[in-house]
Amino acid sequence: MSPQSPYGWWLPLNLSTLGPQLDRVFYIVHVFMLVLFVGWAIFFAYCLLRFRERGGRRAAYATDTRHLNTFLEIGVIAFEVVLIVFFSIPLWATAKYKTPSPQEAVEIEVVAEQFAWNIRYPGADGTFGRKDPGLMHSGNPIGLDRSDPAAQDDILTVNELFVPTGKPVLIHLTSKDVIHSFYLPVLRVKQDAIPGQKVAVWFQATDTGDFEIACAQLCGVAHYRMMGDLFIRTPEEFASWLKRKGAELKAAEKQKSAAKAADW
Amino acid sequence: MSAEAALTHGVYEPGAPEATNGKLAMWLFLASEIMLFGALFSSYIILRDAAPFWPKGWEVLNVPLATLNTVVLITSSMTMVLAYAAAQKGDERRLNGFLWATFLLACCFLVIKAFEYGSKFQHHHFPSTSVFYAVYFTLTGLHGFHVIGGMAVMLFILLGGQKGIPRPLFVSRIECLGLYWHFVDLVWIFLFPSLYLL
Amino acid sequence: MSDKEKHHVAQQHHHGPQGFIEKYVFSLDHKVIGLQYMITSLVFLLFGFSLIMLLRWQLAWPGRPMPLIGHLLKSSMPGGVMTPDFYLQLGAMHGTIMVFLGVVPLGVGAFGNYVLPLQIGAPDMAFPRMNMMSYWTFLVGGLVMLGSFLLPEGAANSGWTSYAPLSVQATAGQTLWLIGMVFLITSSLLGSINFIVTTIQMRAKGLSFFRLPVFVWAQFVTAVLLLLAFPPLEAAAVLQLMDRLAGTSFFLPTGLAAFGQPMAVSGGGQPLLWQHLFWFLAHPEVYVLVLPAIGIIGEIIANNTRKPLFGYRAMVGSMIFLGAMSFIVWAHHMFLTGMGPVMNAFFTTTTMIISIPSVVILTTYLISLWGGSIRFTTPMLFALAFLPMFGIGGLTGLPLGLPATDIHLHDTYYVIGHFHYVVAPGTIMALFAGIYYWFPKMFGRRMDDRLGKLHFWTSATFLNGVFFPMLLYGVAGVQRRLYDPTGYAHAVPVQPLNVIMTVSAYCLAVSQIPFIYNFFNSIWNGEKVSRNPWQATTLEWAAPSPPPHGNFDSPPRVYRGPYEYSVPGVKSDFVPQFSEDGGEPEEPRRKMASLA
Numbered sequence A: 001m002s003p004q005s006p007y008g009w010w011l012p013l014n015l016s017t018l019g020p021q022l023d024r025v026f027y028i029v030h031v032f033m034l035v036l037f038v039g040w041a042i043f044f045a046y047c048l049l050r051f052r053e054r055g056g057r058r059a060a061y062a063t064d065t066r067h068l069n070t071f072l073e074i075g076v077i078a079f080e081v082v083l084i085v086f087f088s089i090p091l092w093a094t095a096k097y098k099t100p101s102p103q104e105a106v107e108i109e110v111v112a113e114q115f116a117w118n119i120r121y122p123g124a125d126g127t128f129g130r131k132d133p134g135l136m137h138s139g140n141p142i143g144l145d146r147s148d149p150a151a152q153d154d155i156l157t158v159n160e161l162f163v164p165t166g167k168p169v170l171i172h173l174t175s176k177d178v179i180h181s182f183y184l185p186v187l188r189v190k191q192d193a194i195p196g197q198k199v200a201v202w203f204q205a206t207d208t209g210d211f212e213i214a215c216a217q218l219c220g221v222a223h224y225r226m227m228g229d230l231f232i233r234t235p236e237e238f239a240s241w242l243k244r245k246g247a248e249l250k251a252a253e254k255q256k257s258a259a260k261a262a263d264w
Numbered sequence B: 001m002s003a004e005a006a007l008t009h010g011v012y013e014p015g016a017p018e019a020t021n022g023k024l025a026m027w028l029f030l031a032s033e034i035m036l037f038g039a040l041f042s043s044y045i046i047l048r049d050a051a052p053f054w055p056k057g058w059e060v061l062n063v064p065l066a067t068l069n070t071v072v073l074i075t076s077s078m079t080m081v082l083a084y085a086a087a088q089k090g091d092e093r094r095l096n097g098f099l100w101a102t103f104l105l106a107c108c109f110l111v112i113k114a115f116e117y118g119s120k121f122q123h124h125h126f127p128s129t130s131v132f133y134a135v136y137f138t139l140t141g142l143h144g145f146h147v148i149g150g151m152a153v154m155l156f157i158l159l160g161g162q163k164g165i166p167r168p169l170f171v172s173r174i175e176c177l178g179l180y181w182h183f184v185d186l187v188w189i190f191l192f193p194s195l196y197l198l
Numbered sequence C: 001m002s003d004k005e006k007h008h009v010a011q012q013h014h015h016g017p018q019g020f021i022e023k024y025v026f027s028l029d030h031k032v033i034g035l036q037y038m039i040t041s042l043v044f045l046l047f048g049f050s051l052i053m054l055l056r057w058q059l060a061w062p063g064r065p066m067p068l069i070g071h072l073l074k075s076s077m078p079g080g081v082m083t084p085d086f087y088l089q090l091g092a093m094h095g096t097i098m099v100f101l102g103v104v105p106l107g108v109g110a111f112g113n114y115v116l117p118l119q120i121g122a123p124d125m126a127f128p129r130m131n132m133m134s135y136w137t138f139l140v141g142g143l144v145m146l147g148s149f150l151l152p153e154g155a156a157n158s159g160w161t162s163y164a165p166l167s168v169q170a171t172a173g174q175t176l177w178l179i180g181m182v183f184l185i186t187s188s189l190l191g192s193i194n195f196i197v198t199t200i201q202m203r204a205k206g207l208s209f210f211r212l213p214v215f216v217w218a219q220f221v222t223a224v225l226l227l228l229a230f231p232p233l234e235a236a237a238v239l240q241l242m243d244r245l246a247g248t249s250f251f252l253p254t255g256l257a258a259f260g261q262p263m264a265v266s267g268g269g270q271p272l273l274w275q276h277l278f279w280f281l282a283h284p285e286v287y288v289l290v291l292p293a294i295g296i297i298g299e300i301i302a303n304n305t306r307k308p309l310f311g312y313r314a315m316v317g318s319m320i321f322l323g324a325m326s327f328i329v330w331a332h333h334m335f336l337t338g339m340g341p342v343m344n345a346f347f348t349t350t351t352m353i354i355s356i357p358s359v360v361i362l363t364t365y366l367i368s369l370w371g372g373s374i375r376f377t378t379p380m381l382f383a384l385a386f387l388p389m390f391g392i393g394g395l396t397g398l399p400l401g402l403p404a405t406d407i408h409l410h411d412t413y414y415v416i417g418h419f420h421y422v423v424a425p426g427t428i429m430a431l432f433a434g435i436y437y438w439f440p441k442m443f444g445r446r447m448d449d450r451l452g453k454l455h456f457w458t459s460a461t462f463l464n465g466v467f468f469p470m471l472l473y474g475v476a477g478v479q480r481r482l483y484d485p486t487g488y489a490h491a492v493p494v495q496p497l498n499v500i501m502t503v504s505a506y507c508l509a510v511s512q513i514p515f516i517y518n519f520f521n522s523i524w525n526g527e528k529v530s531r532n533p534w535q536a537t538t539l540e541w542a543a544p545s546p547p548p549h550g551n552f553d554s555p556p557r558v559y560r561g562p563y564e565y566s567v568p569g570v571k572s573d574f575v576p577q578f579s580e581d582g583g584e585p586e587e588p589r590r591k592m593a594s595l596a
């Protein structure tokens, strides 16, 4: 871990291009909450002191503070409207639906399972190969069909997500068994991974480092251990990593076919 | 404001207020039943909407039998209305007769349903076969339980379980039973087209 | 209702039931049923609390053997350390028990049953036999739930939310959870019909809707929510039972795997369908948790400020609005499931709208304090504490309701902190307030005030000690339902918070000892009281303490609104609803004569 820990007693380090905006809403809401609460608490404490039971004084039958109530409610409503219309919804729409086009982004597929993250890069050809649930077994957790030409160069890792900085990353997220939630604290990303459903998640990282992938949805007894590693690298490092992985894959493939030939 | 605004009664005079209480309770119960079947119908719509393929009801289910069943159930609703009319008039013989008729028609409905289920099982179509069959068996099964529940109450009354209670209360009980029975009928009238015909 | 019973209702002024069984076990009297609900739900609350104390040990000191209990529960805690599976059972059952067997039965079953008929001047509920059945089905449901701990594989372990497909693959405990749920749903259905009919039909002469105490209004709205929100969960429970027992695939999509292998099911279902059905109930359910509390607080604040509640009509309107709106906010629990932007915008908007009536309710209570003559009795202390605690809980709901901030906070301890502030320091405090307030009516004796205040100050301190750190813990991003959070780098720096929470939870448990002692001791040894020890205005105080079978000496009549305190020109500082003449005119320089 870097000397300055990414995690502490407050929000985790923020390495996402959208992160500052998300965190800003977080602060705006909390300051609003704090102001409201403190204002209320002062009024509350004042009432308790001033109107405590004392000999000789009777309570007032009617209260004339109606305006206070109305003002407050209008204030709260106005604030919430602003919050929704100008901050939350636009930001949400950007964060979740302004997904970059596959051309400009690094595409990755993440398939969650009990209790691991299967990560797939399309490889040199830029397309993901075919999958078939019938081919699933422990050696092939996502059921990749290597006989499909597009699948032959697909790079698979388990629990290791490499992404570059400075380029949007587009993740196609799904799950093969139960519901998980793909959570990258430092990138302010969280998205449920639901079997039978594919969701696009995107982000763009601003700095490098080693962080974690967490699972945020209860998915069984080892939910607490379903963590992975997030490696944010410079574009050059990322490219060379991809290349190395591709070469390793080819070498392994060759070895396998050699072994097969020997069997014959 | 006048001191005597909005006078409402307590239960001190037996009979009449309890009759209204019962009816009110039945309507509330039916409201909750609407939410129950409403949730099931919504689930059906959602599942069907998301499915890439959905069998056509009339090709896999037995429409003639279901049509017959619809007629049986509507007839039973009519005999129920007649039973209630007889109860209002205090004609105990006619009341018993129509209630028995309703009961037997309900039996008839269940027997036909049993044949339908039986032939499905024979062809190895079970709830687990597909979501279509899951929906079909669950919805019709739950409806069947409602029919059985209504029959149990009818039998209870027919065997004299309500003998000796004040007349207005008794009539209102029959009316509540009728309300329930019409509701069960209505559920079927929604089920029939949406499962078999759409 | 049989003939005999109807006769019985009509005659109950004269002869109540004889014999122990008829009087205390299978009683038809709303007061006995109310007390049965009360004792049962308090025991369940204590049980739910015990579960979470086990769980909290593991969170504070993961992997360290638990003294004593660790040795008793050999199979679930080998070597004194709980298994991850047992942890999940504890969490799921804590949530279920607290919500469905603890707080709702206490707020609705106990207080609703005991107080509502008294406050409307009725001799009993409209359907006493149905009332009794409601209690017994509740008890059976509860025992089925608890019994699931005895199964070889233990209780349900998929969270109180029971999300499919996880719950479909879960062990047999989940089946019992579903069956128990069906019983509880039936029970609350019977109860809610009874409450609605009773409120509409059995009010005393003169008690118009706008003279009802806010507690009755709160119960009425709650009953409507229960009536309409529970059936969809029943439907969902039936579908999940089918998935588990009949092999259907309502919640299982095509191509699903389980434990690495393809699952032998037809597929074609929708996992999210469960969530929609569940939250369609569970959001109204959270208002079911809090509305009775709001009602109790209203009674106590009016009584102890000695002035009419400010904005009674706004209050009632807000409760009705809250109830209605609560049916269209459910998907704010599902912002991150990949729903479309339109759905998100809709649900975030409704969520913000629903916070307005809560603000109105809190504000009216707050303003009610202005100009009062506040008596700091034990129930009043608990009631006052409810206000800021519900405030914190409600305010922390706002960042969760905005999808942009929910991305970081969803499924972290911030959510846990949010709702516990509403249900534990909020609702539980209000329920304690209700117990201290109505105890004299229930048993004819008062609870000890010194012990009560001790209970208040310690509980208030430690409840905050448990739940405030949760909010910070959640901001740091730590997820919920983690057996051992310390495996995550982001949870390590904040681990000390876990120790604070756990120690506070144990101190909180100790703080309940004075209460339990006080409760049982006061039943027999408390100071005896008259009919109206708090000098209150509502109808329940017209009956003897405790009220006999049939409640009132003669059918009460109502002449005025519910909170006529400190009426100008009247000598006494309160004029009960049942007082015909409106109180003696004021004499100069005299105050407060108590009306026995």
Ligand code: HEA
Pocket: A036, A037, A040, A041, A044, C161, C286, C287, C289, C290, C332, C333, C351, C352, C354, C355, C356, C358, C359, C362, C366, C387, C388, C390, C391, C392, C393, C394, C395, C397, C398, C400, C401, C402, C406, C409, C410, C411, C415, C418, C419, C422, C423
């Ligand atoms: C009684 C229970 C209760 C109540 C009343 C509420 C009230 C609210 N809740 Fe909460 N909520 C739960 C119980 C409750 N909730 C539970 C149990 C869960 C989690 C379930 C699970 O996942 O397991 C949950 C989860 C939850 C979520 C999902 C979070 C997630 O999973 O990501 C959201 C999101 O919108 C939310 C929002 C709200 C809002 C906006 C309110 C609003 O109604 C709040 C309105 C109130 C106010 C705005 C307060 C006003 C106060 C003041 C202005 C200050 C007063 C100050 C003084 C008196 C000093 N809640």
Ligand code: HEA
Pocket: C039, C042, C043, C045, C046, C049, C052, C056, C091, C092, C094, C095, C096, C098, C099, C103, C158, C159, C160, C161, C289, C416, C420, C423, C424, C425, C428, C463, C466, C480, C481, C482, C501, C505, C508, C512, C515, C516, C519
């Ligand atoms: C009404 C609801 C309610 C209430 C009151 C509480 C009360 C408490 N809860 Fe609970 N909790 C939930 C509902 C509730 N909870 C839910 C729904 C979940 C989510 C579950 C899930 O993940 O699926 C949860 C989860 C949850 C967790 C997270 C677990 C996890 O994510 O892994 C934790 C952790 O600390 C916790 C702690 C506590 C504590 C310390 C209390 C304390 O406040 C308890 C205080 C209790 C008392 C003060 C009771 C006192 C009783 C008596 C004194 C009885 C006296 C008896 C007689 C007179 C006979 N709760």
Ligand code: CUA
Pocket: A112, A113, A115, A179, A180, A181, A215, A216, A217, A218, A219, A220, A223, A224, A226
């Ligand atoms: Cu995967 Cu939790």
Ligand SMILES: [Cu+2]
Pocket: C282, C283, C286, C329, C330, C332, C333
């Ligand atoms: Cu909610």
